[in-house]
Amino acid sequence: MQILETESISIAGSSERPNIGASIANIGCPGFSAAFLNYLRSICDADHFALYYIDDAEMRDVAAGGVRLDGVAETQAKTYANGGFWRYDPGLDSLWEREADGRPVIVHMDIDEICHDELRERIYRPFCVRERVVLSARRAGSAVSISLIRTQKSGPFSADGLMRLNNVVEAVMSMAIRHTDMIRCSAQTRLGLTSLPVIEARLSS
Numbered sequence: 401m402q403i404l405e406t407e408s409i410s411i412a413g414s415s416e417r418p419n420i421g422a423s424i425a426n427i428g429c430p431g432f433s434a435a436f437l438n439y440l441r442s443i444c445d446a447d448h449f450a451l452y453y454i455d456d457a458e459m460r461d462v463a464a465g466g467v468r469l470d471g472v473a474e475t476q477a478k479t480y481a482n483g484g485f486w487r488y489d490p491g492l493d494s495l496w497e498r499e500a501d502g503r504p505v506i507v508h509m510d511i512d513e514i515c516h517d518e519l520r521e522r523i524y525r526p527f528c529v530r531e532r533v534v535l536s537a538r539r540a541g542s543a544v545s546i547s548l549i550r551t552q553k554s555g556p557f558s559a560d561g562l563m564r565l566n567n568v569v570e571a572v573m574s575m576a577i578r579h580t581d582m583i584r585c586s587a588q589t590r591l592g593l594t595s596l597p598v599i600e601a602r603l604s605s
Contacts, residue, residue, distance in 0.1 A: 401513050403494050404506040404566055423575055428582030433465040436575065441467075443568060444533070444561035446548040450477035452486070453580045454543040459486045462580050466549075472527060480523050480547075488516035491534030492545060500538045504569045507534045508562060528552040533565065537573045544577050 419442050422435035440446045448466035450473060452459050459481040466473035480486055491507045498505060511529050514520040524532075530552045536545040548565075550557055565572070 401490060401507060401509040404508060404562070420571070427575060427579045432579050433463045436463065436579075437465040437467075440548060440572070443572075444548065444557055444565045445550075445554070446533070446557075447551050447554050448473040448549040450480070450547045451576050451580065452477070452481055452545045452547070453584065454486075454545065455541065459484075462583055476523055476527070477547075480519075485516075485519045485523055486545075488514075488519050489534075490514060491532060491547070492536060495536040495538055495543060495545070498538055500540045500543075502537050502539050504535055504537045504573045506566060506569060507536075508532075508557065509534070524549075530554070531556050533557060533562070535565075535569060535573060535576075537577065539577075544573065544580055546572070546576055 419435065419439040423432065423439045426432040426435045436451075437446075437449055440449050448464070448468075450464040451462045453462050454460075461474075461477040461481040464473040464477035486492065490513065491509055494505050494507055509532055511520060511524045511531065514524070528551045529549050531550045533548040534545060535548070536543060548557075
């Protein structure tokens with residue numbers, strides 16, 4: 401397992417990465433997953449991605465997408481989060497060792513490096529996953545994580561792809577955090593409009 405030290409470089413876009421505009425335009429919208437996947441593929445050619453939010457010792461899946469159009473990425477993201485498998489993920493170990501300062505952490509790992517049998521065999525092995533890159537950032541009281549995947553068929557992440565990802569990790573995490581915040585805010589607003597106890601509490605206050 402390789403933990404990459406991130407550089408303080410944030411590249412918003414270039415002629416080699418034409419998809420960042422679509423990702424920014426779709427932050428907080430249903431089209432974010434597809435746009436974000438296209439952007440990530442232009443950086444490191446990831447086959448699938450999943451975005452998660454961690455708060456109060458719970459994880460929630462926020463967005464996911466993959467080159468396969470059968471919903472596997474979305475289904476596995478929900479299983480990983482809701483089934484508590486994230487608690488055994490070595491890709492997140494270094495996140496908890498860092499200060500909650502929002503600095504991105506990049507971990508590159510082979511699936512065989514996952515010691516937890518059920519996590520490895522249920523989440524990754526059935527879909528021929530070969531490698532993961534886990535991007536994460538910790539803030540006060542919460543964290544955001546992105547899992548990027550390459551399959552056996554696609555082969556490992558290239559050295560150039562990992563270098564490009566390292567160079568834009570701050571931009572990638574900024575978009576992910578902003579999208580997560582907007583989705584959570586929207587969900588809380590909907591709850592406030594449909595939950596009688598919440599409405600009564602607001603009227604009382």
